[in-house]
Amino acid sequence: MKQRAKSFKDADDPYRSGERMGHFIGIAYDKCCGCKLCELSCSMLRSGKGISSPALSRIRVLRREPQGLDIPMVCLHCEDPPCMVCPADAMSQDQRGVVMINDDKCIGCKQCLLACPFGAISFNPEKGKVFKCDLCNGAPLCVRICNVAHPADKVLTYQKPEMFEKSIRTRAFERIANSVMQSRVELASKVKG
Amino acid sequence: MELYGWAGKILRVDLSKETFKTQPLPTDMMTSLIGGRGFNSKILYDEVAPGTDPLGPDNKLIFGTGPVTGTIVSTSGRFTVTAKSPTTDAFGDANAGGHWGGELKWAGYDVIVFEGAAKKPVFLWIDDDQIELRNAEHIWGLDYFKTTEEVQKDVGDMDISVAGIGPAGERLVYTSCVMNEYTRAAAKCGMGAVMGSKRLKAIAVRGTKGVKVAKPGELFKIVEEYIEILKREDRWFYENFSKYGTPMFVDQYQQLGALPTRNWRETCYEEAEKVGVGPFYKKYVKKKRACQSCPYHCSPYFTIDEGRFAGTWDDGTEYEATGGFSSKVGCGDLEVALVGGAWCDKFGLDYINCADTIAWAFECYNEGILTKEDTDGLDLKWGNADAVLECIRRMAYKEGKFGELLALGSRKAGRKVGKGAEYYSITIKGQQMGMMDPRVFHAWGFAYGVSTRGGDHLRSHAVCEYMFTPEEMEKYVGSRKAADRFGFEGKGKLIFWTENIRALNDSIENCKYFFRGSPRLWTEYPHKVLSAVTGLDWTYEMTFAAGQRINLIERAYNAREGLGRKDDYLPERFYKELVPTGPTKGASFPREQYDKILDEYYEMRGVDKKTGYPKKEKLLELGLADIAADLEKRRKLG
Numbered sequence A: 001m002k003q004r005a006k007s008f009k010d011a012d013d014p015y016r017s018g019e020r021m022g023h024f025i026g027i028a029y030d031k032c033c034g035c036k037l038c039e040l041s042c043s044m045l046r047s048g049k050g051i052s053s054p055a056l057s058r059i060r061v062l063r064r065e066p067q068g069l070d071i072p073m074v075c076l077h078c079e080d081p082p083c084m085v086c087p088a089d090a091m092s093q094d095q096r097g098v099v100m101i102n103d104d105k106c107i108g109c110k111q112c113l114l115a116c117p118f119g120a121i122s123f124n125p126e127k128g129k130v131f132k133c134d135l136c137n138g139a140p141l142c143v144r145i146c147n148v149a150h151p152a153d154k155v156l157t158y159q160k161p162e163m164f165e166k167s168i169r170t171r172a173f174e175r176i177a178n179s180v181m182q183s184r185v186e187l188a189s190k191v192k193g
Numbered sequence B: 001m002e003l004y005g006w007a008g009k010i011l012r013v014d015l016s017k018e019t020f021k022t023q024p025l026p027t028d029m030m031t032s033l034i035g036g037r038g039f040n041s042k043i044l045y046d047e048v049a050p051g052t053d054p055l056g057p058d059n060k061l062i063f064g065t066g067p068v069t070g071t072i073v074s075t076s077g078r079f080t081v082t083a084k085s086p087t088t089d090a091f092g093d094a095n096a097g098g099h100w101g102g103e104l105k106w107a108g109y110d111v112i113v114f115e116g117a118a119k120k121p122v123f124l125w126i127d128d129d130q131i132e133l134r135n136a137e138h139i140w141g142l143d144y145f146k147t148t149e150e151v152q153k154d155v156g157d158m159d160i161s162v163a164g165i166g167p168a169g170e171r172l173v174y175t176s177c178v179m180n181e182y183t184r185a186a187a188k189c190g191m192g193a194v195m196g197s198k199r200l201k202a203i204a205v206r207g208t209k210g211v212k213v214a215k216p217g218e219l220f221k222i223v224e225e226y227i228e229i230l231k232r233e234d235r236w237f238y239e240n241f242s243k244y245g246t247p248m249f250v251d252q253y254q255q256l257g258a259l260p261t262r263n264w265r266e267t268c269y270e271e272a273e274k275v276g277v278g279p280f281y282k283k284y285v286k287k288k289r290a291c292q293s294c295p296y297h298c299s300p301y302f303t304i305d306e307g308r309f310a311g312t313w314d315d316g317t318e319y320e321a322t323g324g325f326s327s328k329v330g331c332g333d334l335e336v337a338l339v340g341g342a343w344c345d346k347f348g349l350d351y352i353n354c355a356d357t358i359a360w361a362f363e364c365y366n367e368g369i370l371t372k373e374d375t376d377g378l379d380l381k382w383g384n385a386d387a388v389l390e391c392i393r394r395m396a397y398k399e400g401k402f403g404e405l406l407a408l409g410s411r412k413a414g415r416k417v418g419k420g421a422e423y424y425s426i427t428i429k430g431q432q433m434g435m436m437d438p439r440v441f442h443a444w445g446f447a448y449g450v451s452t453r454g455g456d457h458l459r460s461h462a463v464c465e466y467m468f469t470p471e472e473m474e475k476y477v478g479s480r481k482a483a484d485r486f487g488f489e490g491k492g493k494l495i496f497w498t499e500n501i502r503a504l505n506d507s508i509e510n511c512k513y514f515f516r517g518s519p520r521l522w523t524e525y526p527h528k529v530l531s532a533v534t535g536l537d538w539t540y541e542m543t544f545a546a547g548q549r550i551n552l553i554e555r556a557y558n559a560r561e562g563l564g565r566k567d568d569y570l571p572e573r574f575y576k577e578l579v580p581t582g583p584t585k586g587a588s589f590p591r592e593q594y595d596k597i598l599d600e601y602y603e604m605r606g607v608d609k610k611t612g613y614p615k616k617e618k619l620l621e622l623g624l625a626d627i628a629a630d631l632e633k634r635r636k637l638g
Helices: A037-046 A111-115 A141-149 A161-192 B027-033 B036-047 B100-106 B144-155 B188-197 B216-233 B235-244 B246-255 B277-283 B334-347 B351-366 B385-397 B400-406 B409-417 B442-450 B470-477 B491-508 B512-516 B519-534 B540-560 B572-576 B591-605 B616-621 B625-633
Strands: A024-027 A060-064 A069-073 A091-093 A099-101 A122-124 A129-131 A156-159 B009-014 B019-024 B061-064 B079-084 B091-096 B111-115 B122-127 B130-135 B161-164 B178-180 B184-186 B200-206 B285-289 B299-303 B313-315
Touching (some): A024 A161, A037 A060, A141 B216, B027 B540, B036 B079, B036 B091, B036 B111, B036 B491, B036 B540, B061 B188, B079 B100, B079 B184, B100 B200, B144 B161, B178 B188, B313 B334, B334 B385, B351 B385, B351 B409, B400 B409, B442 B491, B442 B591, B470 B491, B491 B512, B491 B519, B491 B540, B491 B591, B512 B519, B540 B616, B616 B625
Parallel strands (some): B122 B200
Antiparallel strands (some): A060 A069, A091 A099, A122 A129, B009 B019, B061 B111, B091 B184, B122 B130, B161 B200, B299 B313
16 A cells, blocks of 8 residues: 655655655644745645635645634644545555555545544545645645745744654743743742742 | 636625626726726726715725735735725725635635615625625624624634624724724725625625636746845845834834824824833734735734733734824823724724824814813823723714714814814825824825825835935936935825836735835836736736826826815925924925925826816826716816
8 A cells, every 4th residue: 555656756855865754844833824825835836727726725724813823734644644544545655654645546535535633635626536735746835935935933844853843842941941940030039038 | 718817707796686796807907907906996986976975875885806816926815995985075995904805816706896785784605606695683783803703603614704894884983994804904994884884794705716827837936036035125124024013113203203193293202112012022912923925924913911901812903003092192001002903903993093083182182172071071181091992982883972073083073073173183185194294204295195095105105215225216216315205306206106006006906015125026026926927918017007097097086076186285284383392303394395296296197287187188198088088078177
């Protein structure tokens, strides 16, 4: 079942070693501003007909104004993907962990769409087939436009999971460190008092 | 021929008969007027006759998007709302960001025209081709935030876009606006009141069809390239504006001695530091949010977590709120200004028109023209924070005699009160102005005067006068002295040139801030993205001509309503009073100088110097023969 997709070009891939790496698009959920440039770039360049429409995008941003939330949702390329339920063998995972759909094999049964816990698979009624993120041959357009438009925020990043873990860990460390420092100050003032 | 960019459809909704009709978008309109503001202005000119009651069923409410709306073209989530304005009793439109414009485009419409008036409150639900008028009696009376929630529940989808009005629009308050995405306002000209008069509470849209782009690869490259140009050529602005948004202008204009204080008496506010961007960001702002396809994200999402306003939130708070509800009424309480802004969004009021009208009432009270009896017991001493908030609420709900008065906006309220109150209503054609003092920014002051929708800071790019170097000014306007903000030379040409550019921005539906940074952006970007999106060959000259056409159509509309040269002047205060304090003390804008600039401007605009009406030659030159014939019939040709 796990086969290496032919369309994946080594030259476009920032990680060329060929090892299994668990590629995915890292998301800084608290930084996204909800501009939808990722959705519109993806749909325009990947839908095949140059159509700008979030409904045809493989990445979606959900916004909730009262809470000030903007949450990008996209395939996380699970290590053990629930979407592999495909009865037509259209879903595959290459040796790097990229989960992809073979359009020629897809029968449009939508089983994968139902199985995905993140809603990352969509159905294109015109083609009668499902579609999802395939990391654009190793150079995701959503990541590219996001970093051109909002370079300071680093909302979408395409990198090794361990690098992403590290940046999250660093941020959490800063938060914890602040509270520890704060409690030290409070303690000191109590002792003095 | 396959159509790219434009959806090619006008949706007509007859609210009286509850019927819908779609008609194809005329091809000649696409190339001559581009979209958004251009389409709307022409439709209004053709279909709403002079003398129409702005709040009657014969007025039309038009929502328009541009050819690039809903694509990756930077800041392309915008739309224009147009109708005859109850504020100015003449041409009126308002432009908003957010996501609603894109959503309408994805549903497959360029323009919606609302005609007639519903018998009972309704909201319109557009789900691609499925269009439905639904009962809105259960949401009539709710504030706009609740309205959005209820409409989303009614439809059963939390991701749809909802444009609508709050209690202010329902009650036909002249300072009301049309809101979308909770906090984005199409604010000017009382468009909310027009929507309220039609008993249309909201327009909910879900679009899944999308916008067809002719040259996707090329468009992606252009968009990337020009975002880089923006970052490179105006780095300081890009970084700061992304970080702070417009609230940073409080500090900037204070420094430049241009911050309107106590209803435009002064230009320098002693407590500006308290309401500046520093305290705002330190304590309240939680994150930055953006309209569709924006490379900036200027919109601060804030919450107030403690104290008597705990639980208040707002998004997209602007300079016009943090300054309008502070310096303009002499009240240095940031929290009150923030709550004022949040209430405006909730009630569906325009920051500028609302704050200005309140400042007018404060000054009249302090000058003894209004008494406590007139204000229903409110004490409007400069700086009374609680009174500011109370005024906003009473204006929105038309509560009591004083609420009714405020709801008229400062010009009409001034006329009603008399006793010299008109002198303190700082309006042009009945419209309040953006918060930059005309005496210290002459091009800006002049732009307020000649704007087709009344006092307005967005109709031209006057900011050039202190942003450009003299060399740049010489290159673009032909006068080095135009770069002096206290000077008088070259201002007419600057405003003529940038008014056309702005009409173009409003017609392809882009945000003005994207173009602020560099003249390269506004002379190259529009026609390049138009070519990539629509597949037609656009040139700078074509887009510039469209800008002229749109301005002249609007001027013709106003001429038909009887507005002319006499209405293109600033409020008396700015000719009579010198700036009394601060770094710009003594600055003035003499009327003779203003007259000279006006003559220079009329010459270029193709408008008669005596009457201010458009000239036949210019109309014919721009291909507006039908308008020339109409004006000739009505004897309104210049």
